[in-house]
Amino acid sequence: MRRPADMALPERPESIHEYRAALMSVFLHTLPRNDPSRLLVPSVKPLTLPQAIAWIHRLPDRLQRKARAHAAFRLAVATFIEQREKEFEPLLIELLGPQEERELREKLQFVERPTLDTVFSAIYEPMTRPTTSAPSTQDPEDPRSFAERREAKPELEAHRLRRIAPAPRVLPIMAAPPAQHGQSTLDLENLTTTVRIQAPSLRDFKELRLVLDPRNWSASPFWPESYQVELSEDGTQFQKVQNKQPPGESWHGNLFEHVEWNWNTVSVSSFRNFLNISFEVSENPQQIRLNFSLYSCEGSTLFIREARNGVDVDRGFLNLDRVNTPPGFFRIDTQKIIRFSDLLERRSPLEGPVGSGQILSFMAPAIVGLWMHDLLSNLYFPE
Secondary structure: OOOHHHHHOOOOOOOHHHHHHHHHHHHHHOOOOOOHHHHOOHHHOOOOHHHHHHHHHHOOHHHHHHHHHHHHHHHHHHHHHOOOHHHHHHHHHHHHOHHHHHHHHHHHOOOOOOOHHHHHHHHHHHHOOOOOOOOOOOOOOOOOOHHHHHHHOHHHHHHHOOOOOOOOOOOHHHHOOOOOEEEEEEOOOOOOEEEEEEEEEOOOHHHHHHHHOHHHHHHOOOOOEEEEEEEOOOOOOEEEOOOOOOOOOOEEEEEEEEEEEEEEOOEEEEEEEEEEEEEEEEEOOEEEEEEEEEEEEEEEEEOOEEEOOOEEEEEEEEEEEEEOOOOOEEEEEEEEEEEEOOOOOOOOOOOOOOOHHHHHHHHHHHHHHHHHHHHHHHHOOOO
């Protein structure tokens, strides 16, 4: 699946670059405001949405199930909640296929007005079960997209099933876990982005301790590295901790995180940070309290430019508590606040336009929302 042009990218497991680039495109282009990617130079533009969906269809099953769920959720929110059907419904059909899109629409007709709760439950609950790849709506002998073919053949409009009559039985979406709530906001005065996500889980507490330990963030394709570190005796540098607490146990100290994402399939950016960590695990009551803040930014890569800065605000928390409604569930509440440095102040080849660091801040609700969304997806897609 790797093309010759990809060889300059850091070596990663197969299809990781394609996975990250496709989801970056989906989260960015479904932002509920004008697309800021139009300000980027062509060499670093994200994939278009049709390109992203094509890449998702080609991913191996271990990545495709998660990618389809994430992309379907964002496209469905844009279609059914934000009512941007003309723009995004054809792409949702392209992603899921007409039959699965029709089933999703049928499920959502049982509520008067779709919400994040109902959309999330309708998509993630069935997608967490093993499935085969969704059939593509693309005719192999017709290079046009579904939207283009629909415009050329008005009779296909009947297959949109915009107003399907309710099925004779109630589909069991209410039996699904409570939905994940997500909100990303950018403060235009100080350029900090706040991402707040609440998510449920039915997983065993022992498993949750492992999944939510920051040292295991590297389970996400966006974290090539995350491990505990400590200052050397002279206090001048960090070194990897050798005798550390077992994963899932309480610990306090510092963490090295290397977070990475793809703008497209041939361009990658990353940040390398040292964080202050407080990870508290309690058995009685069963709960987890994680607090983190930025100690320092070791460096970053933006497009092809290496810098000794990149992030100057990075803090947040994660709280996990057992809840009685519905019985047996844990409720996760997590928040991350981040501000990217304005890395580029001059025009130079391949480094992007002046103020590219500010453009990164404008894109942060999509970028950071995707990071956190994927990180918590391990609660729904355990390995």
